[in-house]
């Protein structure tokens with residue numbers, strides 16, 4: 001175990017050992033500031049409830065805790081409810097932690113409605129206090145670009161509201177539904193596809209009556225074999241409510257497969273408690289799609305959270321949105337996908353950023369996405385290569401995109417290029433693929449299939 005792993009100095013039981021991820025603290029050059037108001041423990045938060053072994057705290061987070069939340073113990077820090085209650089919600093709170101740029105300050109001041117500012121103290125500890133261009137900081141701190149609506153952008157670009165038979169449910173594909181059980185997120189990502197919904201009107205879960213209506217709809221629709229529970233972030237609900245919803249869904253005979261989509265393991269790994277894991281384990285087959293954006297999110301705390309889930313038999317996949325200046329280069333993406341495999345998460349999807357209103361400062365060209373896939377495929381483990389997709393605007397669903405490895409056809413042979421640009425010939429006498437292409441590299445050395 002490395003010495004950057006600290007353990008509770010309180011009455012907590014000893015922490016488990018975990019894999020250590022390459023994790024270098026940022027320079028903390030923010031001047032000494034008065035502690036946040038919220039770091040003064042309230043009567044109700046003075047003694048956190050015990051839920052079994054707590055998560056480890058990294059040296060970086062611990063340094064941050066001591067500096068900005070000096071009255072808070074490690075046990076309180078590691079309590080996900082404390083993290084939720086003490087989210088950074090305002091320019092004033094943020095300015096105590098980072099040097100806000102004028103643009104960030106103005107953007108926060110202008111904000112009204114959904115997608116407010118929300119950053120748990122743990123995730124705030126990952127922000128570079130001096131650099132507004134730091135990738136993680138860009139994903140959670142608003143800038144004025146959010147207020148520019150570029151051509152083709154829309155509040156609901158995927159047309160989810162049009163495919164909603166009852167509140168909280170999106171039924172687009174015949175065999176599966178999306179169940180949006182809350183509009184609450186611990187952290188509000190500035191590029192969120194559901195920015196029209198999340199954090200709106202007081203951050204709340206779906207009403208019990210709407211949950212019942214959605215479950216009734218699923219029960220009455222035998223074609224639905226797969227339910228993806230999302231939001232907002234479904235893991236923001238407490239264990240009992242999750243237990244109730246998962247139990248009701250699992251009791252529907254034709255529902256074969258349950259999934260949860262969550263960013264909590266990345267932004268608040270403290271949420272992955274032993275008691276939550278016990279709830280999840282009851283409802284297998286249960287898979288989880290986690291949301292990671294940048295390799296700097298892969299801290300020791302996150303590694304332990306993912307280990308807990310994986311040890312409980314929950315297959316983990318990561319969904320990553322391709323974001324300009326955040327993760328849109330091959331080295332960053334390679335670091336991310338390698339780091340994910342090390343914490344037992346399969347890179348699942350790489351999404352082209354949806355054209356939500358105010359997203360132009362985040363969106364890259366599609367060429368960039370293809371360049372990244374080309375830079376991964378063949379150069380690293382196949383498991384590390386996500387599927388690159390565009391969610392078809394207007395409700396087209398996920399459309400996969402791949403670099404073109406077909407060069408053309410030479411008689412009965414299909415001409416292919418590999419990741420290194422070498423040309424290979426595959427006997428395909430009855431095929432037609434490549435017939436409409438002129439072989440561009442037919443004069444180059446062509447290998448037989450045995451070379452492939």
Ligand code: SF4
Pocket residue numbers: 184185187188189191192193194195198231232233262263291
């Ligand atoms: S956690 Fe997910 S739902 Fe919540 S703001 Fe981020 S992307 Fe949107």
